[in-house]
Amino acid sequence: MFNRLQTKLTVLFAGLFALALSLVAVTVYLAIAGNAQQAVRDELAASGTVFDRVWALRTQRLQDGADLLSRDFGFRAAVATHDAPTVDSAVANLRQRLGLDLAFMVGVDGDVVGIDPKRLDVPKLWAALDAEDQAQGVFIIDGAPYQAISAPIMSPTLTGWIVFAAKLDDTEMRALERLSAIGLDAQVFDRRDGRWVTHNAGPDAQSLGAYVGAALKEKTRKPSLLKAGGAADLVLVKPLKALSPDGAAALVLRYPLAQAMAPYRPLFTAVILAGLLGATLVAAATWALSRGLARPIAALEVAARRLQRGEDVRVEVQTHDEIGRLAGSFNLMASEIRDREARMTHLALHDEETGLANRRAMEREITARLALVAPGRKIVIGALGLDRFPAVRSAIGYELATELIAKIGERLVTISPGLMVGRLTTSILCVISLVDDAEEAVNRIETLIPSLEPPVMLGGQPVDIHITHGVAAAGHGEMDAARLIEHALIALDQACAAHRKVMVFDPVAYGDPAGNLSLMSELLDGVTSGALFIHHQPKLDLRTGQITGAEALVRWNHPTRGPLGPDLFVGMAEETGHIRALTDHVLAQTIADQKVLRAAGHDLLLSVNISGRLIDDADFAERAIEQVVREGARLCFEITETAVIGNPDVALAVLERFDAAGISVSIDDYGSGLSSLAYLKQIRADELKIDKAFVMTLQAGGKDALLVKSTIDLAHSLGMKVTAEGVETREALAVLRLMGCDLAQGYHVARPMGLAALTAFLEGWSIELPAGVETDALRQA
Amino acid sequence: MKLAVTLMFAVLLGGPAVAGSLTVTVRGADGKPVPDAVVTVNPGGRPTSGPIKFAWPYRVAQQNIQFTPFVLIVPAGAEVSFPNLDKVRHHVYSFSAGNKFELKLYGHEENRTVRMPAVGVAAIGCNIHDQMVGFIKVVDTAYAAKSDANGVATIADVPEGAAVIRVWHPYLRAPKNEKTLSLASIGAGPARETVTLELRAPSSH
Known part of the structure; x- marks a missing residue:
């Protein structure tokens, strides 16, 4: 409800005070009201008693007068002798003497003397007088209540009654009211036709009349509270004796309660004013007090929010109470959070082993710089790979290798102060160059290499280092930091692959990896759709001039890209594992083609290239052998030397199984890789294919010629036939024939072709082999 | 005081032919005898002609x-x-x-x-x-008597024939404090009558 402590405290205290004061005020009011009411009740009761006494005295006075008259002999004589004028005058005389309102005589026979009989109900009066000796009470004359008393006239027997009546009018009531200590209101009610009415009817006469009726019925003799018309009155009803048995009258004494409370009103006003003043003071005081209390708390809250936002905050400690201590604790906490955060940030942004910035820190820095780089300028970074790191690490140990990396990082900063250096992987460092152009950066690196590559002293021993640099650059908005780092790493890979010290990222060479990936899924579609197919390149037997074999080469007519060379997708298929499906396809197609050729009467040994990745795949070997045997195919599997070097034990075993299954094995591309004589001896191959790089530059007497000649001899000595690839000229064909080469393959013989073309080619084949006269000369050379 | 009135006549046949005596017993509503009630008989409804003399002294x-x-x-x-x-x-x-x-x-x-x-x-x-x-x-009649302490009033030698018989008492609740009996004739021989009167209380002084 209240979001501020200060408001809360103020409302609480002021509210409590107001509540307490209200209770006091209510208590005081109730006590005073009770007292006042009791006082009025007592006064009313006392007034009632006084009235009783006054009534009795009046009655007695009237009675005395009536008695006196009724006993007067002359009066009696006048009455007895029906001397009306005398009686009238006597009555009038006494009325004047006693100050009476009315005095008259009622005869036993019903005659009335001294008053107009029309003014009153004579039969009722007569009955009342006759019913009771000395009857007295309230009687209605002229519609107004009168106090009437009677005395019998005996002469000596009853001849009539003398009646005196005093009007119970306002004058009488005022006189009675004056007798009371309090200003009460007296009224006489009488019952007429079942309703209680009063002569001097006020606005509330009806409700008061009803109350009088009820009070008399219940014989209430004490003052009661009567609420009518919004005002409360204390009312005392005193029954008055009525002259007539069927009449009824009552004196009603009334006192307005508001009047009773009037003397206390200033007291109430004072209490309420004091209460309001007090509540205001308490509210103001609490407000001021709680502000002192709440302000430091509010300051703490603000500080906590700022701390949350990562701001550096410190709260002023002003007091030594709990809040002051809280502020102190807060400051302590804030500083510890800052320290911890700094440690965490350091950990998050630094390489733990070397203390260099880590990849995330580099990315962050590059991102920051990319955001600020000027248009046309670039951010240039370098990826520095320590060559042969696994070898170095296994030589000097993990710990020293890490130290080596750290020292290289230090050296970089020393050589080029201001350079930001970080560690990307265990062996690769990242540098954000100070220059803004890739070429300039390359130049700079090349000039710095001499000072960067002296041996590093580790544990007192010098360790040689060789570093390859990949450089990548990006302008504002071109790419994000992660991509730039990736480019630098690729550039490093490209440099390694190209055996160069420094290379800038070459996007053309890199290609489109994402596109390549989609190419691989399309490759599988191509296998089923027939977009992938094979061409055969015939192999010429140099001794007989016959075409004895052909190499199956895969071709891909891509639906959108057009014809794709195997160098574009075979390597990728190897990397992604699609090579297996591809090889399966080529194998099956070759077997099928061989059947077609056989049917056409051409028995050719068909060669299929088997990727090094599949050599140690026992599953593949199993299936290939099973397939070849089942179909009765006559095939040759061409395998590169390097495929065997990777995992020689498995590879050699597989090759032996191929051989056992009657599948010829050919060592492909001999001379292009690291040709090892040791393996050459171990590999149980039927054929050796000399790489076209040697054959194409073959010139009589050149170095290559010697190499080719000696290789042919070597192969022959190991029991292998020799096929030369890339034979494009008749001269080369002649030289190779002279050198004793067994088979030739190349454009000079035939280009790779489809099955139909091959069949036609074979039908029309004829060649005039060059003379072998130079054979001896070559041997001599 | 409220008293019921009951009248009863017992006409004695076989009495003297010329006259009879009338005995009236007066009682209040409470059955108690009422003294000082005056019973008068006017034979033929007429006052007695000639001088009247009662046996009691005219003295108060x-x-x-x-x-x-x-x-x-x-x-x-x-x-x-x-x-x-x-x-x-x-x-x-x-x-x-x-x-x-x-x-x-x-x-x-x-x-x-x-x-x-x-x-x-x-x-x-x-x-x-x-x-x-x-x-x-x-x-105005010679035939009158006052009830004694026993409430009994006796009138002797009342002539036979029609008569107006009245009972008066100072406190009798009736016009002129008087009541006329329903008995309208006197037979020969003694007649007995009982009267119950409703009396007013005498005014106190």
Whole structure:
């Protein structure tokens, strides 16, 4: 409800005070009201008693007068002798003497003397007088209540009654009211036709009349509270004796309660004013007090929010109470959070082993710089790979290798102060160059290499280092930091692959990896759709001039890209594992083609290239052998030397199984890789294919010629036939024939072709082999 | 006081042919005998012609501040004496119409007489002593009697034949304090009658 402590405290205290004061005020009011009411009740009761006494005295006075008259002999004589004028005058005389309102005589026979009989109900009066000796009470004359008393006239027997009546009018009531200590209101009610009415009817006469009726019925003799018309009155009803048995009258004494409370009103006003003043003071005081209390708390809250936002905050400690201590604790906490955060940030942004910035820190820095780089300028970074790191690490140990990396990082900063250096992987460092152009950066690196590559002293021993640099650059908005780092790493890979010290990222060479990936899924579609197919390149037997074999080469007519060379997708298929499906396809197609050729009467040994990745795949070997045997195919599997070097034990075993299954094995591309004589001896191959790089530059007497000649001899000595690839000229064909080469393959013989073309080619084949006269000369050379 | 009235006649046949006696027993509503009730018989409804003489003295004495007797029957025109037997003086008066008189203060052993000329009632009182009340019943018939302490009034030698029989009592609740009996004839021989009267309480002083 209240979001501020200060408001809360103020409302609480002021509210409590107001509540307490209200209770006091209510208590005081109730006590005073009770007292006042009791006082009025007592006064009313006392007034009632006084009235009783006054009534009795009046009655007695009237009675005395009536008695006196009724006993007067002359009066009696006048009455007895029906001397009306005398009686009238006597009555009038006494009325004047006693100050009476009315005095008259009622005869036993019903005659009335001294008053107009029309003014009153004579039969009722007569009955009342006759019913009771000395009857007295309230009687209605002229519609107004009168106090009437009677005395019998005996002469000596009853001849009539003398009646005196005093009007119970306002004058009488005022006189009675004056007798009371309090200003009460007296009224006489009488019952007429079942309703209680009063002569001097006020606005509330009806409700008061009803109350009088009820009070008399219940014989209430004490003052009661009567609420009518919004005002409360204390009312005392005193029954008055009525002259007539069927009449009824009552004196009603009334006192307005508001009047009773009037003397206390200033007291109430004072209490309420004091209460309001007090509540205001308490509210103001609490407000001021709680502000002192709440302000430091509010300051703490603000500080906590700022701390949350990562701001550096410190709260002023002003007091030594709990809040002051809280502020102190807060400051302590804030500083510890800052320290911890700094440690965490350091950990998050630094390489733990070397203390260099880590990849995330580099990315962050590059991102920051990319955001600020000027248009046309670039951010240039370098990826520095320590060559042969696994070898170095296994030589000097993990710990020293890490130290080596750290020292290289230090050296970089020393050589080029201001350079930001970080560690990307265990062996690769990242540098954000100070220059803004890739070429300039390359130049700079090349000039710095001499000072960067002296041996590093580790544990007192010098360790040689060789570093390859990949450089990548990006302008504002071109790419994000992660991509730039990736480019630098690729550039490093490209440099390694190209055996160069420094290379800038070459996007053309890199290609489109994402596109390549989609190419691989399309490759599988191509296998089923027939977009992938094979061409055969015939192999010429140099001794007989016959075409004895052909190499199956895969071709891909891509639906959108057009014809794709195997160098574009075979390597990728190897990397992604699609090579297996591809090889399966080529194998099956070759077997099928061989059947077609056989049917056409051409028995050719068909060669299929088997990727090094599949050599140690026992599953593949199993299936290939099973397939070849089942179909009765006559095939040759061409395998590169390097495929065997990777995992020689498995590879050699597989090759032996191929051989056992009657599948010829050919060592492909001999001379292009690291040709090892040791393996050459171990590999149980039927054929050796000399790489076209040697054959194409073959010139009589050149170095290559010697190499080719000696290789042919070597192969022959190991029991292998020799096929030369890339034979494009008749001269080369002649030289190779002279050198004793067994088979030739190349454009000079035939280009790779489809099955139909091959069949036609074979039908029309004829060649005039060059003379072998130079054979001896070559041997001599 | 409210008293019911019951009248009963017992006509005695076989009595003297010329006259009979009438005995009326007067009782109050409470059944108690009512003394001082005056029974009058007017044979043929007419007053008695000729002088009337009753056996009792025509005298109302004042004794112990009381009139004695309380009720006296006299014929019209009778002289009634008012001897004062008390030691105090009395002032005897009557405002009754026709028999109005006033005997101003007179003392012990003094005797005054007043003539009662009119048939009716003379209510007598003393101007000095309010409690003194007495009645003189002035009648025009020779056949009248007052009930005794037992409430019995006996009239002898009432002539046989039609008659108006009335009962009067000073406090009888009826016009002129009088009641006419329904019995309209007197037979030969003694007749017995019982009357129940409703009486008013005498006014207290």
